[in-house]
Amino acid sequence: MNKMIAAERRKKIAEILMTNGSIKTAEISKQFGVSTETIRKDLIYLNKIGVAEKKHGGAITPLEYVTRAVEQRSTENTDIKSSIARKALEFVPEHGVMFIDGGSTPLYLAKLLNLKSGYTIFTNSLGVANILANSNNTIHITGGELNSVTKVLKGFGAINFLNKIKISVSFLGSSGFKQHNGPAVVEFDDAEIKKIVIENTSTNIVLADSTKTKSSALVQYANWQEIDYLITDENFPDSFSTKLNKLSELTTIIKVPISKY
Numbered sequence: 001m002n003k004m005i006a007a008e009r010r011k012k013i014a015e016i017l018m019t020n021g022s023i024k025t026a027e028i029s030k031q032f033g034v035s036t037e038t039i040r041k042d043l044i045y046l047n048k049i050g051v052a053e054k055k056h057g058g059a060i061t062p063l064e065y066v067t068r069a070v071e072q073r074s075t076e077n078t079d080i081k082s083s084i085a086r087k088a089l090e091f092v093p094e095h096g097v098m099f100i101d102g103g104s105t106p107l108y109l110a111k112l113l114n115l116k117s118g119y120t121i122f123t124n125s126l127g128v129a130n131i132l133a134n135s136n137n138t139i140h141i142t143g144g145e146l147n148s149v150t151k152v153l154k155g156f157g158a159i160n161f162l163n164k165i166k167i168s169v170s171f172l173g174s175s176g177f178k179q180h181n182g183p184a185v186v187e188f189d190d191a192e193i194k195k196i197v198i199e200n201t202s203t204n205i206v207l208a209d210s211t212k213t214k215s216s217a218l219v220q221y222a223n224w225q226e227i228d229y230l231i232t233d234e235n236f237p238d239s240f241s242t243k244l245n246k247l248s249e250l251t252t253i254i255k256v257p258i259s260k261y
Contacts (some may be wrong), residue, residue, distance in 0.1 A: 009034070010042050013021045017052055017059060024058040053214065079258050080233045085109040087231050087256045088171055088207055095119065096168040099197050100128045102190075103153035103173015105207040113137065122165065124153040124193060148190070154189040157197055167201040174208045176215030181209065181247050182224045184217035191221035203228045210235040224248035233258055 009032055017023050025043070029036045043059045046052035052059040054131055085108035092098060095118045100106045102125030110131040113119065117136030123129055124142040132139050144158030174183035174192055184204050185191050198204050204226060210233050224230075225248040234255045 004243065006042070010045060011036065013039075014046055014052070021232050022055075022060040026057070028058075047077065069128050072228070074222050080235075081105045081108045081207075083258050084209065084255045085112055085206050085257075087254060088205060089113070091169055091203070091205055091229065092116075093168050095179060097166070099124070099162075099167045099170040099195065099201065100123060101170070101172050101197070102127060102150055103207065105170045105209065106173050107131065109171055122162075122167065124158050124162075126151040126153075135152055147187075150187075150190070152193075154187075154193060158193055162193065162196045165200060167197065167204040169205060170197050170201040172197070172204065174206055174212055174251060175217035176212045177208075177217070177220070178213055179216040180220040182220045182222045183227065184220040186217050186219075188219055191219045194221040198222055198226055205229040205231060207231050209233050210237065213237055213240045217237070220236060224251045229254060231256065 001078035003048060010147055012032075013023065013028060016028070025036050025039050029039045032039070043054050046059070047054045066205075080106065088109050090220055092113070097120045099122045100110055100113075101123070104109075106125070110128040111121075113121065114132055114135045117135040120140070120144070121132060121137050122140045123132075124144065126141075127147070129139055129141050133234050142153050142158040142161040144161070145155040146152075147154055159179055172183065173187045177183050185194070198221075203223075206227050206229070208230065212232075213236065224244055228250070229246070229252050230244070231254045234257050236253070236255050244253060
């Protein structure tokens with residue numbers, strides 16, 4: 001009987017994890033009315049079968065097949081994302097034209113650009129637009145249908161808009177690329193937007209922290225050969241650098257130290 005109860009609980013924990021992307025041990029123990037030690041054992045089991053990746057205080061899903069709210073993602077690994085964004089700022093051409101997409105790491109770049117002036121910035125992200133609304137830059141927002149979870153614009157309106165412009169540099173995010181030969185995202189609409197941007201941009205840069213090497217999103221939006229730079233953090237595995245270098249001699253990997261400020 002206990003085994004049946006444990007199995008059912010673990011199934012429900014897995015469903016919650018796949019829906020939310022992450023869980024906290026303390027919260028789940030309260031929800032199921034069991035001890036945190038019991039939940040830890042459940043997470044160890046789910047980790048063994050590949051459903052969960054156990055972390056201090058909880059777990060995350062190793063497969064980024066679930067679209068999570070950008071507000072939730074932007075509060076994770078803040079030191080790392082800030083460090084990546086500061087490095088990305090060095091690639092912004094003087095008075096250049098750029099595209100910033102709706103990933104959580106590109107949002108940190110938008111915050112830095114809020115202090116700059118004279119740039120022309122295209123985006124399909126309401127988050128990016130809101131951050132830069134009062135800056136001394138020229139902001140263009142694509143048309144299209146709003147994704148209520150990610151707060152980005154997609155579909156025909158966005159694609160039609162982006163097909164008519166040329167961009168100096170694009171800053172793109174990724175949900176994960178462990179099982180792919182290039183950066184990937186959760187949704188097909190998002191992938192289509194990024195493909196159009198890449199086709200119309202001189203220099204394409206992916207901003208992705210090292211945890212993206214441990215997860216796989218649903219759809220690959222580019223081959224690494226189409227990406228000029230991958231800006232990541234110092235924890236990016238050497239083994240994955242070797243893999244990426246074999247896939248593309250055109251992509252430069254930049255690993256930045258993590259600064260806590």
